[in-house]
Amino acid sequence: MDVERVRRWIPGVAWANLVVQIGIIITGGAVRLTGSGLGCSTWPNCEPGQFTPQLRDATDFHGAIEFGNRALAAVVFVVALSLVVLLVVAGRKQPHRRRRGLEALAAGIAAGVLIQAVVGGMTVWFELHPALVGSHFLLSGVLVAASSYLLSRLREGDGPPRPLAAEGLGPVRTLVVVLMLVTAVLVVLGVIVTGAGPHSGDQDVGYRFAVDPVSVARVHAGAAWAFTATVIALLVLLHRARANVGAGAELTRARRRTWVLLAVTLAQGVVGYVQYFTGLPELLVGIHLFAAAVLIAAVTFTVTGLRVREPVPATETLQAA
Structure with a gap:
């Protein structure tokens, strides 16, 4: 072959x-x-x-x-x-x-x-x-x-990861940690909201989680707003940063991925609110579920776009971390 x-x-x-x-x-x-x-x-x-x-x-x-x-x-x-x-x-x-x-x-x-x-x-x-x-x-x-x-x-290459070659990105690591934590909370709350609502998956038992669906939905919405604020803060930080000489492409890539994440976030938020105020129609709940999967992928691409890994010398055996 x-x-x-x-x-x-x-x-x-x-x-x-x-x-x-x-x-x-x-x-x-x-x-x-x-x-x-x-x-x-x-x-x-x-x-x-x-x-x-x-x-x-x-x-x-x-x-x-x-x-x-x-x-x-x-x-x-x-x-x-x-x-x-x-x-x-x-x-x-x-x-x-x-x-x-x-x-x-x-x-x-x-x-x-x-x-x-x-x-x-x-x-x-x-x-x-x-x-x-x-x-x-x-x-x-x-x-x-x-x-x-x-x-x-x-x-990427397989060298050790390094931060983006740009000035003004001091808080980026903190924002990345916050973004990942809020993502985990948001997804888990989404699972609880679904299990507490009428689409738990069982026609005989409509509400599988014994929690108030309205209350947990509001907590989920709060987490979504915190997530959105974190993405916006990251985007502002990236646009205020100044790339070092010859490093403009990596900063542009990071900005582009974060813009995509913001677009997915806003679309997911619109679907979430529309489904909530229209009685949770199955189609919108399904779209919301699909968008949640896309959101997880977009977060991953954004986070990996905030670092650079250079190639290692060709004479070395590549050991990807």
């Missing part, structure tokens, strides 16, 4: 990995929004002694939706495993360019997909326990972040 062809495939497969990681969140949301969480009564089979769902009439669509989500999970694993194979093959054929850190990260993503499948099975076995349903989404969020980070690392 031509090693250069393998290397050309790696970025495309890495992007495909991110796309399917977000896609599984969308189909998982469809399972939840249609009340199809127990459309398949067992796992790994859909029904006892039967791998596929029983489709007798139009009322059996829950099984088809749940099985479709499981089928996509298999695709997600194949894509993740393909990325591992490509990275390992490229590294073994050219040891001086091997990136063991990326291989380990890709392997971790593939392992995470398998863990996700087990969590999905446990969710069925324990009849949609809210903690398992919530952790199912949170694990997908971690996999989206890891997949986005891997894409960023593919474009």
